[in-house]
Amino acid sequence: MKTKITQEIIDGTVWGGQDVIVRDAELHGFFLSVSKRAKTFKAQADIKVGGVRRTKRQTIGNAELLNVQIARKLAEKWFSEVRDATELNRVHSSISLYDLLEEILIRGGLKAGRRHLHEKLRNLRRWFPDRANEPARQLNDACLMCAYGEVKAKFGVTTAESAMRLLRFIKDNDVRNEMAGLSRQLIDKSLQHSKPGYSNDRSIPLENLSEWYRRVQILPNPLRRNMHLFGLYTGLRPAVYTRLQKDDIDFETQVAHVRACITPNNHSFDCFLSHESVAILEEVFELHAAFGISSKLLFPAKSSSDRDIPSITREKSMPGLTGSVLRNTHRVVAQKMGMARDLSMILAGGRRRPDRDMLQELDFQNLSRGQKQAHSRRITDLLKSSSGGA
Incomplete structure (x- = not known):
């Protein structure tokens, strides 16, 4: 569709299930793009570089915030700069x-x-x-x-x-x-x-989990020992479980209520806790009472037990074996068990759960709890394999 883009055109063009493009009849290459998320002014230019035709696109701005006349002038400026750059390519044979x-x-x-x-x-x-x-x-x-x-x-x-x-x-x-x-x-x-051992998907080999557990058990701080185990069993992000508060834990329903303000994608969710995770948290609460820790956080920094400063998740004595690597190891165990990727992501808080219209609430909870418990049992078996018990 090609017409002069005006404010009336912008207001009247809505997303109806597929993206809509309205090309401006006044300025060639300037157009309005309407997607599910936003209405955006864009510009497109076809240039020839070295005999090869190339298409370049540039986002000018949000159509709901930027005046159409200003957007058209910005597009004209961009077209001029693209032409100048193309001309420079013809004038200068080489550039450093x-x-x-x-x-x-x-x-x-x-x-x-x-x-x-x-x-x-x-x-x-x-x-x-x-x-x-x-x-x-x-x-x-x-x-x-x-x-x-x-x-x-x-x-x-x-x-x-x-x-x-x-x-x-x-x-x-x-x-x-x-x-x-x-x-x-x-x-x-x-x-x-270039760095095969340091990718974001790095995890602890499952056959080494028993040795990992042995090294965790000799850490001097019992609160940190439980923090690492909790991260492995739940699969939560380190930035999430270090900011969990004692009030977020519901022992009756065995759920950790994760608040939106501590998640990177800003959505809240309930993390179902297995029996092993509940046992870890019960010990954490006992440690808080024994050491007189007044912080609201489950795992506060050692130097600030009376303040709400999250603990650092990485151990200097265990480089590459704590922090985000535990979340990735949690996923690897789920994959080895044949758990669906979508469900494993939901259980670890990496994806929103399905809509209620697609899956009944009760069925989803029962499925999640069952999968979570089976997953935790498998982790316990791996930790106990040659370490003398978890």
Whole structure:
């Protein structure tokens, strides 16, 4: 649909089950996009770089907050900048990697680039001192692997990953197509395999859980021992279970009421507690009474037992074996048991539960409790396998 976009058009266009695009008859390439979540002004331009046609899109702003006349002027400015960048590509036969990054950062529309302009440029010279001033067109896959090895040897694996992300940023925003000789897939591959032992999906091998339990049991702080076990049994995020309060626990119904304000996705849910989790919490309450801990939190920091400061979840004596790795281990156990991924995510608070129209409330609770108890029993078996009991 093509018509002049006015405020009446914006107000009258609604999402009816599928996305709607209203193209402006006054400014070619300017259009209104209506999705389920928002109404957005966008601009689109087709350019030729090195004989290859490329389509670029830019989000101008939220149509419910931005005046249509202002949005049209911003789109005109963006079109002008895109044309200027295309013209520069025809005039200059080559540009250095440093100058290319600087051009990308000062170009309108890249807000994140403007915020970190100096930092990105400084890092480019620091990580690629020999290649920063060389023509960007000379950078190919062989140069990429060589540069990755140099950065890794000099600064370490973590910095090498950051260097690859910087090159990916330049590659993705290169309207000149100067880096055509560099493979985007190779950059992604280097990021996937550079730190195989430190990915977000890292978990404790199930055959090592008994040894892990032995090391937890010799920790000097009994409250922290229970905190790690509670994280493994429930699968909750560390940022969630360290902020749980004593009032959130309902022993009668065996439920932990997780408040929305302590979840990253800002939604509350009930975490069903197995018998093992209840036993852990009962011991925690006894420790609070024995040591006179007045904090509302279940697991307060050791130095602030009278204040509501969450405990740090990672143990210095057990690097890589506490914190988020316990949530991932919880999921691995669920997968090995054949539990549906959606249900395991719901039980660990990673996804909203189904609507009541799709699944009856009572059936969902019974299913969740049964699966949770079976899951906890399996964890207990793994902990007891050669450790003398859990």
